[in-house]
Amino acid sequence: MNSRIKTLLMTAAILAAMPAHAEDKPLIGLVSIAATEANNVRYINGAKKAAEELGYDVSVVDAAGSADQANAAIQNFAQRSAFAIVDLVFPASSIGAGLDAAKQANIPVVTWGGGLGLSVAATNGSGAPIAEPVIKKMIDDMGGKGELLALTYRTGEVCRNRETLMDKMLESHADIKVTKNEVRIPGYFEDGAQYANAWLASHPPGAGKLAIWGCWDDPAIGAIGSLRSQARDDVMVYGVNGNAQAIENIKNGHMIATAWEDSYTEGYNMVKLLADIKKAGADWKPHAVEVPAVLITRDTVEDFLKQHPDTVQ
Structure with a gap:
């Protein structure tokens, strides 16, 4: 199978997996490296909460560890004129094709753990x-x-x-x-x-x-x-x-x-930032918006759970 046919088939599969979104709401595309992994789930939930507050629609694609699938998903979100795209963990260097498509469509891409680089507007969750x-x-x-x-x-x-x-x-x-x-x-x-x-x-x-x-x-x-x-x-x-x-x-x-890693807050904060990125346009300066981590040990776990009981629910 040649590469062009492979790309077309992958694109069709990504489109089929994407749920429809409300046409009257700005679309936020989330491309996850592993959408069922616990930390990814928390980030996605935080992003969805912020999107709900702002009146955005969210579509999540699980790229299942494949940079090719991530690129195809980002390209499809660009074709769908998404408001913004969030890359979960894939490094900027591995999603160049997707970033180029988003840039051509004037759609900002931010990353969680993917770092700054190329045309990435913001990042957090740095490893x-x-x-x-x-x-x-x-x-x-x-x-x-x-x-x-x-x-x-x-x-x-x-x-x-x-x-x-x-x-x-x-x-x-x-x-x-x-x-x-x-x-x-x-x-x-x-x-x-x-x-x-x-x-x-x-x-x-x-x-x-x-x-x-x-x-x-x-x-x-x-x-x-x-x-x-x-x-x-x-x-x-x-x-x-x-x-x-x-x-x-x-x-x-x-x-x-x-x-x-308070990934819920990371997802929430990143989606809240998207409107500022869009408004600033070419004047936006890419930067990191990190949330500090908390070390949990056998000596501190009980106190941590008193402060954050929802982390084990």
Whole structure:
């Protein structure tokens, strides 16, 4: 099948998956890397709440980890004369075709975790700043030595930046030996469990400080399943994003720490910003609108839940 036919078929599939929207309402197109993943869901819900308040209609496309599908979705939103488009996690460098189509149609594109670049108007949810407190705690807990399994994902800008930060922070800790495995979307729970099983086979109890880190919570949660099935309580587990399962695992003693990303507020704030971006037009200066992360540990989880009880509902 040639590339032109493949693109046409993909475009048709994206259009078929897109729900109709009210013609009298401005359309906000959300293109998600994994629309059922907990943090994506929170962001989408925040975006929908802001859209409801502003009288916008929202259409969500799940690109299922595919940059090709993301580009096709953005191009179709451009053809539909969307008011604005929100890219969830795909790096700007991987959605160039979509960004070009939106630019030609004078439609602003903002990113969540996709970074600034090309014609992106604004970004938030940047990966590295959110992960930093968790990585620091992990290194401290390991005492600067031991064996680490890192569950990565390089298609997404967020995980790519978190992995780069981890590498940089580990440069001064040569006694921490790192094994890296890249998970898939979809399939991250299963991959986390599978890679943990293989890694545990060569890292028996008593082999020194052992830790597993997920560039977001879900692969680490998959690994916890393997640890529990093997009755291994000697491995420290760390995640990032602070989804409900991660918080419950910290509360129950199966995970050491995560960083809660208030993605609901990130989605809400970004959609609220769109009218300003449109109004400013060519005078708009691209910038980041970050929401700080909160480190959650076994020592702080109870207080966190008192302040944010909705995070595990």
